[in-house]
Amino acid sequence: MAFVLAGATLIDGNGGAPLKDAAIYVSGERINWVGGTADLPPAAQDAKQIDVSGKWLMPGIIDAHIHICYNGSDSVFTLLEKHRDDLVLEAVDICARTLAQGVTAIRDVGGEQYIEMSLRSAINRGFIRGPRMKLSGRVISMTGGHAHFIAREADGPDEMRKAAREQIKAGADLVKLMATGGSATPGQDIHASQLTVEEIAAVTEVAHMMGRHVAAHCHGTGGIRNCMLGGVDTIEHGTYLDEETADMMVANGAQLVLTLGAGNPDLESYPLSPVQQADAERRKPMIEQGVKQIRKTIALARAKGIFLGIGTDAGGNPLAPHQFAMARELELLVENDLTAMEAITIGTRNNAKVLRWDDEIGTVEAGKYADLLLLDADPLLDIRNLRQIAAVYKGGQKV
Numbered sequence: 001m002a003f004v005l006a007g008a009t010l011i012d013g014n015g016g017a018p019l020k021d022a023a024i025y026v027s028g029e030r031i032n033w034v035g036g037t038a039d040l041p042p043a044a045q046d047a048k049q050i051d052v053s054g055k056w057l058m059p060g061i062i063d064a065h066i067h068i069c070y071n072g073s074d075s076v077f078t079l080l081e082k083h084r085d086d087l088v089l090e091a092v093d094i095c096a097r098t099l100a101q102g103v104t105a106i107r108d109v110g111g112e113q114y115i116e117m118s119l120r121s122a123i124n125r126g127f128i129r130g131p132r133m134k135l136s137g138r139v140i141s142m143t144g145g146h147a148h149f150i151a152r153e154a155d156g157p158d159e160m161r162k163a164a165r166e167q168i169k170a171g172a173d174l175v176k177l178m179a180t181g182g183s184a185t186p187g188q189d190i191h192a193s194q195l196t197v198e199e200i201a202a203v204t205e206v207a208h209m210m211g212r213h214v215a216a217h218c219h220g221t222g223g224i225r226n227c228m229l230g231g232v233d234t235i236e237h238g239t240y241l242d243e244e245t246a247d248m249m250v251a252n253g254a255q256l257v258l259t260l261g262a263g264n265p266d267l268e269s270y271p272l273s274p275v276q277q278a279d280a281e282r283r284k285p286m287i288e289q290g291v292k293q294i295r296k297t298i299a300l301a302r303a304k305g306i307f308l309g310i311g312t313d314a315g316g317n318p319l320a321p322h323q324f325a326m327a328r329e330l331e332l333l334v335e336n337d338l339t340a341m342e343a344i345t346i347g348t349r350n351n352a353k354v355l356r357w358d359d360e361i362g363t364v365e366a367g368k369y370a371d372l373l374l375l376d377a378d379p380l381l382d383i384r385n386l387r388q389i390a391a392v393y394k395g396g397q398k399v
């Protein structure tokens with residue numbers, strides 16, 4: 001099916017000035033032509049014309065760090081006691097909701113029993129609705145490491161290689177390591193390094209040989225340093241980045257995937273369950289400290305010119321629900337002194353690069369998938385208008 005969306009103000013994801021009275025000609029699942037409505041090519045004039053004047057059109061948002069199999073409201077221990085079928089059914093709903101909120105692609109960096117692989121295949125075959133996916137399979141942690149209760153635990157370079165290859169065998173597009181402690185695992189020190197350089201390098205070697213990239217959970221500075229020495233491609237969270245590790249990231253061309261909402265939960269906009277209240281109380285000092293620290297980290301990363309991506313960590317802890325989580329991430333970027341345009345560019349074009357998928361998604365350009373978000377209000381005027389969704393298109397299909 002071919003159609004034209006005409007008359008909207010276009011934010012194409014590349015960060016340039018918006019184009020007023022824009023038209024997009026979609027044929028099949030891809031964008032065929034983009035430009036001013038007055039310049040519409042003759043072929044497009046035969047297609048179905050849809051007037052979207054007075055609206056804003058942008059690329060579908062991409063979440064570069066999500067956990068689609070977890071609901072982000074139960075404690076992880078409750079989740080682990082659930083029957084697998086219950087997890088699957090809830091995850092099907094999360095996939096549909098994520099897409100309906102304008103997120104047309106995700107990178108899952110920690111799945112559960114490879115349910116996420118089945119979700120991806122069901123979405124690709126059209127059985128259920130959800131975003132496009134890049135998946136890591138199970139996270140790899142040291143014995144007793146961060147999120148060990150869901151991880152493939154491995155120690156020493158040989159076991160790490162085996163663990164990485166298992167994920168790739170199961171269908172992983174990337175490999176996820178836990179390089180430091182994490183706040184979602186009770187009793188852990190987020191500054192403590194949990195993998196040696198040799199263990200990290202063993203994984204990056206085999207992953208790169210098979211065309212996969214490696215993402216590493218890092219809060220502490222030592223973990224970031226180990227990851228840069230070990231050849232990791234994306235640092236997740238990166239909370240305690242310092243001058244030295246920032247320079248190492250630039251030298252390596254490594255990307256920093258910020259996750260702001262998970263360390264700064266939106267406690268006002270949804271009712272908290274007792275589990276969530278307890279978790280909020282337990283993590284309160286960490287959250288307050290984290291919000292201050294991440295402001296410094298963002299400023300440092302920008303001053304050094306580190307490539308930024310962003311993700312929600314939705315599902316990653318009981319205070320990270322799948323509820324306009326990417327809209328909130330981009331709102332928090334603006335709270336950290338980025339412009340709305342910079343935030344949108346990071347959440348679309350940059351994240352497509354984090355997913356190694358920028359040849360097909362992330363911007364509104366001819367040849368790419370027609371993954372589009374149509375808004376009723378101007379997100380450049382107020383970034384919270386990302387929640388004013390008029391329509392979502394994935395691969396040229398209206399959701």
Ligand SMILES: [Zn+2]
Pocket residue numbers: 065066067109110313316
């Ligand atoms: Zn996470």
